[in-house]
Amino acid sequence: MTQRYKITFAYDGTQFAGFQRQPHQRTVEGVLTKIVNRMAKQPDGTFGVYGSGRTDAGVHALAQVAHFDFPFPIPADKMLKGLNSMCPLDIQIKDVEIVPDTFHARYDVTGKKYLYRLSLGPFTDPFKRFYTAHWRFPLDFNRMETAIQDLVGTHNFASFVASGAKPGSRIRTIFSTQATYDEAVQEIQLEFYGDGFMYNQVRIMTAVLVEIGMKKRPVDDIQRLLAVQDRQQARLTMPAHGLFLKRVYYPGDDPEHSEKKRHDRD
Numbered sequence: 001m002t003q004r005y006k007i008t009f010a011y012d013g014t015q016f017a018g019f020q021r022q023p024h025q026r027t028v029e030g031v032l033t034k035i036v037n038r039m040a041k042q043p044d045g046t047f048g049v050y051g052s053g054r055t056d057a058g059v060h061a062l063a064q065v066a067h068f069d070f071p072f073p074i075p076a077d078k079m080l081k082g083l084n085s086m087c088p089l090d091i092q093i094k095d096v097e098i099v100p101d102t103f104h105a106r107y108d109v110t111g112k113k114y115l116y117r118l119s120l121g122p123f124t125d126p127f128k129r130f131y132t133a134h135w136r137f138p139l140d141f142n143r144m145e146t147a148i149q150d151l152v153g154t155h156n157f158a159s160f161v162a163s164g165a166k167p168g169s170r171i172r173t174i175f176s177t178q179a180t181y182d183e184a185v186q187e188i189q190l191e192f193y194g195d196g197f198m199y200n201q202v203r204i205m206t207a208v209l210v211e212i213g214m215k216k217r218p219v220d221d222i223q224r225l226l227a228v229q230d231r232q233q234a235r236l237t238m239p240a241h242g243l244f245l246k247r248v249y250y251p252g253d254d255p256e257h258s259e260k261k262r263h264d265r266d
Helices: 028-039 076-086 141-151 200-212 221-228
Strands: 004-013 047-051 061-071 092-101 111-120 133-135 153-156 171-184 189-193 243-249
Touching: 004 076, 004 221, 028 047, 028 061, 028 076, 076 092, 111 200, 141 171, 141 189, 141 200, 171 243, 189 200, 200 221
Parallel strands: 061 243, 111 133
Antiparallel strands: 004 061, 004 092, 047 061, 111 189, 111 243, 153 171, 171 189
């Protein structure tokens, strides 16, 4: 009888071709699947690792979640040590829980929080180049801070979804947003917390906010984009390496937004 484990882990997405397994590519899912099967002494790859959702090449995670089944029980603390002893340096297992076999890392998700980091200044900081997007043009942060609030609520986000997204409803709910500016390090951080995000949605929303900060769009243009539901009018997509999956929520994690929703998730 197998035992199901829930793992929370961080990874640096720089050297990964995204989360999802792909032939002849180094991916987060692929690396973790090999580790789990090596620990389980299953060279044929019997046991799969199922994440809360996919991230693109170059995108990072502070607290991604996945589950897997294991052929014999191991205490959670021993599983944590065992996995970390085999992980490459760009993956760290932060927590391991033993969960019922009804738990599913993807389908039980009630919300996700993403962080986008934008470095300002005339030149690219060599120590931040893989972890922030760089923007050398002047930005009006106050306009961005005002505009980001228009994303909150339940909307059709068709204007903010890349063409490669799966077919289906474009309606999502964003529970909260936050924009902060750290003058000391010349960095803007944008947070988006919602019930689910579609392909490139956060990077497209961020690009629109950047254009608003550059005064290339009116400060209330997000309201118009939500109404027209036309991707061609949003245009730009920000680079992947500024994006972090910050947290994945499950029932009970956030009582205010704990209702289970089964959207197609990014």
